[in-house]
Amino acid sequence: MNSIVERIAHVAHDTRLNDRQFEMKIGKSTGYLNSIKKRDSYPSVEVILDIVKCFPKYSLEWLMTGKGEMIVSDRNNMVQEFGADYSKPANDFLPALEKYITAIVEKTIEAPINELNHDLLKLLRIDLNNKKNDTNSKKEKNS
Numbered sequence: 001m002n003s004i005v006e007r008i009a010h011v012a013h014d015t016r017l018n019d020r021q022f023e024m025k026i027g028k029s030t031g032y033l034n035s036i037k038k039r040d041s042y043p044s045v046e047v048i049l050d051i052v053k054c055f056p057k058y059s060l061e062w063l064m065t066g067k068g069e070m071i072v073s074d075r076n077n078m079v080q081e082f083g084a085d086y087s088k089p090a091n092d093f094l095p096a097l098e099k100y101i102t103a104i105v106e107k108t109i110e111a112p113i114n115e116l117n118h119d120l121l122k123l124l125r126i127d128l129n130n131k132k133n134d135t136n137s138k139k140e141k142n143s
Contacts, residue, residue: 005036007063008043008051010070015055026050045101049094060097064104 012022012033023032027050036043052060061068 002066004042004048004064004066005040007066007070009033009037011051011055011058011063014070025054045098048101049097060100061104064101065108 012019015022015025017025019033020030023030026047028047035041048060048063051063052058057071059068059070059072062070
């Protein structure tokens with residue numbers, strides 16, 4: 001599954017809930033899943049956390065990146081993965097999750113964008129140099 005939206009749809013299907021039931025369970029309005037599919041948009045961090053909170057058997061890493069196993073086989077693996085103690089209230093480990101999610105977003109979204117921006121700047125410099133060379137060639141011909 002390539003996109004986070006496809007993985008969320010897979011989780012919804014895997015829970016054997018219809019879209020409406022799944023949306024209600026995670027606290028979203030009717031049509032939320034269809035809306036993010038149609039707009040090809042990304043859900044918020046809060047939505048991702050709500051899904052993992054409501055359906056803890058699904059791996060946050062898999063949901064965010066598609067890497068690893070979809071189903072968490074051992075709660076201890078999750079504790080090690082996030083460095084959190086699940087005996088604490090949820091709010092105690094949210095900062096660790098947010099930091100983890102931010103790192104994933106930076107790695108999967110921001111880094112490629114920065115690389116593309118760098119490539120674009122290189123191409124613009126080449127184009128500018130070509131135009132300067134063309135202008136200089138025309139001036140030499142006219143002289």
